[in-house]
Amino acid sequence: MASVAGGTPKARARRAPAVQPFADVRADFPVLQREINGHSLVYLDSAASAQKPRQVIETMERFYSYSYGTVHRGVYELGREATEQFEGARERIASFVGWDPACSIFTRNATEAINLVAYAWGRDNIGAGDEVLITEMEHHSNIVPWQLLCEETGARLRYLSVIDSGELSLDELDEVLAEGRVKLVAVAHVSNVLGTINPVGEIVKRARAAGAVTLVDGAQAVPQMPVDLGAIDADFYAWTGHKALGPATGLLHGRRELLQEMRPFLGGGHMISRVERDHSTWNELPWKFEAGTNAIAEAIGLGAAIDYLARIGMDRVREHERELAAYALERLPEVEGLTLYGPDGADGRGGVVPFTIEGMHPHDIAELCDREAVCVRAGHHCAQPLMRCLGVGATARASFHVYNVREDVDRLVHALGAAREVFEL
Amino acid sequence: MTDALYRDYILDHYKNPRNFGELQPHDLEFHDHNPLCGDELGVHIVVEDGKVAGLRFHGHGCAISQATASITSEELVGMPVEEVSRLGADWVIEQLGIEISPTRRKCALLSLKVMRGATTGDPSWPE
Numbered sequence: 001m002a003s004v005a006g007g008t009p010k011a012r013a014r015r016a017p018a019v020q021p022f023a024d025v026r027a028d029f030p031v032l033q034r035e036i037n038g039h040s041l042v043y044l045d046s047a048a049s050a051q052k053p054r055q056v057i058e059t060m061e062r063f064y065s066y067s068y069g070t071v072h073r074g075v076y077e078l079g080r081e082a083t084e085q086f087e088g089a090r091e092r093i094a095s096f097v098g099w100d101p102a103c104s105i106f107t108r109n110a111t112e113a114i115n116l117v118a119y120a121w122g123r124d125n126i127g128a129g130d131e132v133l134i135t136e137m138e139h140h141s142n143i144v145p146w147q148l149l150c151e152e153t154g155a156r157l158r159y160l161s162v163i164d165s166g167e168l169s170l171d172e173l174d175e176v177l178a179e180g181r182v183k184l185v186a187v188a189h190v191s192n193v194l195g196t197i198n199p200v201g202e203i204v205k206r207a208r209a210a211g212a213v214t215l216v217d218g219a220q221a222v223p224q225m226p227v228d229l230g231a232i233d234a235d236f237y238a239w240t241g242h243k244a245l246g247p248a249t250g251l252l253h254g255r256r257e258l259l260q261e262m263r264p265f266l267g268g269g270h271m272i273s274r275v276e277r278d279h280s281t282w283n284e285l286p287w288k289f290e291a292g293t294n295a296i297a298e299a300i301g302l303g304a305a306i307d308y309l310a311r312i313g314m315d316r317v318r319e320h321e322r323e324l325a326a327y328a329l330e331r332l333p334e335v336e337g338l339t340l341y342g343p344d345g346a347d348g349r350g351g352v353v354p355f356t357i358e359g360m361h362p363h364d365i366a367e368l369c370d371r372e373a374v375c376v377r378a379g380h381h382c383a384q385p386l387m388r389c390l391g392v393g394a395t396a397r398a399s400f401h402v403y404n405v406r407e408d409v410d411r412l413v414h415a416l417g418a419a420r421e422v423f424e425l
Numbered sequence: 426m427t428d429a430l431y432r433d434y435i436l437d438h439y440k441n442p443r444n445f446g447e448l449q450p451h452d453l454e455f456h457d458h459n460p461l462c463g464d465e466l467g468v469h470i471v472v473e474d475g476k477v478a479g480l481r482f483h484g485h486g487c488a489i490s491q492a493t494a495s496i497t498s499e500e501l502v503g504m505p506v507e508e509v510s511r512l513g514a515d516w517v518i519e520q521l522g523i524e525i526s527p528t529r530r531k532c533a534l535l536s537l538k539v540m541r542g543a544t545t546g547d548p549s550w551p552e
Binding site for chain 1: 428430431436440461462463464465485486487488489491529532
């Protein structure tokens with residue numbers, strides 16, 4: 001594989017040979033060389049946070065070693081290089097999802113991106129009697145900011161239900177919108193627990209027709225499938241780099257008119273145009289929303305992660321995720337007492353498979369899988385309202401990325417069998 | 426098969442928990458959860474002559490949290506309430522008789538947390 005340098009994904013694709021899926025990408029992930037408890041590592045928790053290829057690690061190391069300076073300040077060479085790399089990363093990241101770089105704001109993570117909207121847009125546009133509509137399958141990061149906003153403004157928080165198929169009902173959406181009080185619809189693009197791929201383009205269209213602003217939480221979507229924000233056309237779209245093979249830095253993409261009208265989120269350096277003793281004016285987009293020194297190396301590292309994914313091709317990443325999910329859905333039921341959750345089949349779901357085993361708590365499942373170096377997540381996955389809908393306190397969850405192979409699913413199935421033996425089930 | 430964590434007696438207490446259910450009427454009660462995994466545990470306590478005359482845990486959780494509640498419940502019945510309020514994390518770990526990693530510590534301490542909540546009103550994690 002060619003090393004990562006600058007350039008747009010398109011230009012790179014012409015220069016570098018495409019990465020073959022997917023056994024050969026495994027060599028790019030140093031962590032996969034580790035052995036734990038005498039077993040080679042099987043990492044099945046990418047929906048929580050993905051592992052990093054050496055191209056990302058080396059890009060950040062190179063930047064810290066030879067080009068580090070703060071951005072938009074220094075007139076010296078290092079400052080220029082840092083600014084060029086940082087803003088270059090922003091441009092490639094924005095182009096990767098099909099959005100205007102000036103309306104693509106670096107945040108700490110997806111959670112901060114959503115809070116930015118709740119604070120800077122919500123407090124001036126949501127009032128008593130208004131409704132904020134979210135869904136039962138949201139991550140806490142797309143619930144709690146709206147709870148805080150509703151508490152403060154007297155607005156009402158409503159939930160679209162998750163129906164038995166693990167999907168949302170567009171009919172219910174229409175019914176709620178028809179009541180005429182919904183000011184904001186905030187919905188996950190892909191559920192972090194069920195894996196459901198929601199029809200966000202359609203949801204945005206219907207919400208906009210009803211006069212509501214839309215926010216899509218794309219934390220689970222951008223890392224694993226082609227995402228075209230121009231086509232989805234949401235007013236706000238939030239995601240995070242650390243699930244997309246990059247470091248922990250988030251993105252908020254917003255509609256220009258809204259971002260221009262909004263008051264700033266955090267005040268401080270860099271986000272101002274001029275500071276008087278009693279008031280200030282704001283910097284242009286996107287910097288108006290980037291107070292203080294950015295996570296510069298992280299942004300540049302995410303640029304490298306995006307280049308890496310673009311070189312593989314997101315269509316192929318999606319197909320890989322679909323195939324692994326399908327294989328897991330086929331093999332996991334071999335484990336006695338195992339219940340799967342989420343949509344039927346792999347076509348309508350991302351690379352995530354939640355499950356429980358009768359007689360064994362998910363925490364214990366994960367602990368025993370770890371004995372065989374199989375990393376799965378256990379718990380409520382920051383989605384407690386969804387857990388209550390499913391009628392469970394917690395689930396175990398296996399999730400995939402480019403470095404996973406079918407043998408990883410085999411290892412999981414083996415570890416679950418061994419766990420059942422320990423529990424004498 | 427012998428596992429360092431999931432010993433036979435741990436699994437026995439998990440599968441057949443002692444002193445589980447509700448206790449009506451009761452004098453003291455407390456309910457709490459482990460924010461990491463969402464596990465929930467509540468306790469009902471009947472007090473006679475300043476002692477724990479009876480108690481029942483209820484809720485759901487992993488083998489470690491459920492077995493700890495069950496194992497310690499047998500020690501707690503008959504104990505002066507004032508003594509319960511002075512119990513700490515070390516006492517729980519000793520009762521369990523296994524090594525508990527930092528990631529499972531809260532699982533092991535949840536039952537003492539609710540016992541102390543019921544007897545002292547202090548909802549903090551035992552140290």
